Amino acid sequence: MTATTRDRILDALETLLLEKGVSHVTLDNVAAAAGVSKGGLLYHFRSKDALLAGLVRRLGERADRQLTNAVAGGVSLAEWILQTPNPNDDADALELNLYRSMLASMRTVDAGARPESDEVQRALTDVMRGWSEQLDCEIGDPVRADIISLVGDGIYLRALLGMPPIDPRRYREVVRSLLDR
Template structure:
């Protein structure tokens, strides 16, 4: 089995979550959608919890890669964190993949909260910590870092829930104000984990 098989399994899980919801996610249904045997799925993911945690970890990796690209172009972690997701922009395959993964991951949260899904909970905490660590390294004031974090989370949540976006001009003013209070020159920034 290759990494491609692992991604096919996670893609199948993601599709099932987005199309049918958590109640239709079983090891058998994911394996069938991925075109692998149940044994093939279990080779990569030892349990349903491991499978769900794998989805969260892949989201973390995708976001980390996007952040690395973003900061590599001289942008700050805070400006990346505050960007508005655009799920309708099919031209941006990376953003679309992250958006879909985030939406699918949100559908696992209830299941993780209702069960003993320690591996899923840990993956979620690791993901959120990695994003927080990046902001905390970049922004000296922890309260300002929390404000950036909460605004970014809220804007992304609005998009995931399908709510109308905040007026772009007004949101640009919000971002400018936050970044004006928190941004450090690019030469002084420490490298960050992922959002």
């Protein structure tokens, strides 16, 4: 499957964010890295904020695809949120793409944190709100759903930072306790 121009642009943005940092993210640099003209980039993303928000939205799309596959395999949303990410598993391209998107999206928050625009923050809020609403429906107790979400965020953050995971037996007990099993 060939990547769309939009995906090539977002891949280039993601790579710039991960390899060089937000200070290197300019429309010219992203266009050059994607192999498109600046006008071609602006056709897909009308501004730098729209470009950064597009990356965050793609994170949501990738997570939704991974979640759909997990649910089809019998995993609940809560279990998916509490999974330990494994970005080193080359066999799981969806997980690796999601991991890269998550890292790059975390860097967009600083890039989009300008008072004159909140498009990036709005995109991130929309993605997170969607997951929260689904989890609330699945769990039925909004406080417990928030606890599961916060623990899942912590698990993912540990992996993103390269911190060692907690003991697997202890982790299974945490998940069992949270899922009331």
